[in-house]
Amino acid sequence: MAGPKAPYGTWKSPIGAALAASHDGRPEYVGAVGEEVWWTEPRPSEGGRRALVRRRADGAEEPLLPAPWNARSRVMEYGGRPWAAVPRPEGGPLAVFVDFADQRLYAVEPDAPGSPEPRPLTPVSAVGGGLRWVDPTIHADRGEVWCVLEEFTGEAPTDVRRVAAAVPLDGSAAGDRTAVRELTDDRNRFVTGPKLSPDGRRAAWLAWDHPNMPWDGTVVKVAEVTRDGAFTGVRTAAGGPEESVAQVEWAPDGSLLAASDRGGWWNLHRVSPEDGEARELHPREEEFGGPLWKIGSAWFAPLPTGPIAVVHGRGETALGILDPETGELSDAPGPWTAWSPTLAVQDTRVFGVAASPRSGYEVVELDTATGHTRVIGVRHHDPVDPAYYPEPRIRVFTGPGGRDIHAYVHPPHHPDHTVPAGEPPPYVVWAHGGPTDHAPLVLDLEIAYFTSRGIGVAEVNYGGSSGYGRAYRNRLRGQWGVVDVEDCAAVARALAEEGAADGARLAIRGGSAGGWTAAASLATTAVYACGTVIYPVLDPLHWASADGTHDFESRYLEGLIGPPDEARYRERSPLHHADRITAPFLLLQGLDDPVCPPAQCERLLAAVAGRGVRHAYLAFEGEGHGFRRADTMIRALEAELSLYAQAFGIAAPEVPVLELAE
Incomplete structure (x- = not known):
């Protein structure tokens, strides 16, 4: 039976911003500790901390550390594996982890009598970003933890060295930097x-x-x-x-x-x-x-008996078992279409993290002896009727010069609404970050937040994205701000030409490198009615300067745009073409972002001030590169919906009206 007719964008949805925020993030860094399985897990309602969770042999789950302990490294700012643990014949496991607050490496014995507090293994340095640690491995027989040390030698983000290091497990380095043994030089x-x-x-x-x-x-x-x-x-x-x-x-x-x-x-x-x-x-x-x-990160893990567990695919990914002698590859059964780069093995079992278009990221076990898979942690539970979820379509569009463009299209979907015949829906094009990254084919309640209200979403894996081979990645070499912008626009135009989208009600949104693509699209195309720009790169000249960003990406632009050249960098810069921006936009920024500092956003605001361009700027204290706090994500998502409602002429009474300045 057909439901009531209502304009796109006005459908009532049970998927609110608070619900979407509560399901943001994914488990990471799975590991086998004896008969137990451990991983880190997001806690948006606890200030965005990462909890270290253990699943005991009997299936019981519990956090290893109470709040405010936060198992998260800042090495290269994006971090990495922050923990390691080993079983012991007596006394339970020994674990080490990096705490986000001070970046020190700590040891903890969770089953020891009296539940002792974690004890520091590494010292604090007052120089620059201090001492940071990642990717630990415990060598109990040597009395050491081997890991990566990132050591700041000055105040600039690029005053840094990295080495492999051995940290004593006895705590002797907690106050003595010289007790840390460097395994490699810093060449x-x-x-x-x-x-x-x-x-x-x-x-x-x-x-x-x-x-x-x-x-x-x-x-x-x-x-x-x-x-x-x-x-x-x-x-x-x-x-x-x-x-x-x-x-x-x-x-x-x-x-x-x-x-x-x-x-x-x-x-x-x-x-x-x-x-x-x-x-x-x-x-x-x-x-x-x-x-x-x-x-x-781990895309493969050798099993003790010889086969290799592998995450593999082209766009979408699967978990497989590869026989290295015969080359035979057998995939695990299950609905999952995206496997994270984290694997662990234990005898015949493989553990990973995976999601599908109908489920969020779960911790999954494959028993290679039986071929059976099962979810053992962070099991997906539908917080609403799954009839409200989008039904994505895998698409390959044609771009300039006949090149392929990979995308996932999520049409508006609601079980109780139909629309008047001939009315195409509004669409938002999502440009992922990186830009050397990939939009996975998974259930995302932020996408469902829009599609269940009648606004479509198209995730574009533009040229330069990973998942489609080196040649596809290399399309962006020297062409950032060109190929990514062209590919997103080609998808938007194709949807409009097909009649699947309203060409007058198209938007673009992206964060980080996707924020660059969104801003550049607003400055160089006339495709979009508005845009959402999230902790973006806006000025490559400043971003490539000594204090423009962190060390890891400080020379990334030499591959994306070319060697530093003022004319070339200015030509690509959305900031230096701010006079061409006429569509309304929303700017979202964390004030503690070391990757894309807020200064660039502030300069864009100054450039458009008084020009009659409707815009809003929301800056969040305590947030860095990627929002992790529930209250931040709720405010940002509601503001984004309000922007689209105003730009598309849609009533959205359930969210606060975003005040747009001119």
């Missing part, structure tokens, strides 16, 4: 945590240097490990400036495994530590790796 700008071979005689890790990003070119370093734990004979075993190795691990037989894109796709290779000779294990035009935004 490489970036390193990952060292992996110890099964026989304990070798270590392997990844390294890269400016101006490369890790998806451009990395090298695999191998060293001999002496009896006293020193690294000697360090050499490069694989990789190079035009080859990205996303992950390296030792197999149980002592061979070295690497996810390399030397063939155009991140495929698995067995690499000789001696001469670097590599053999591809399963050649396929799919990705078995991804962009290394966070140190400790």
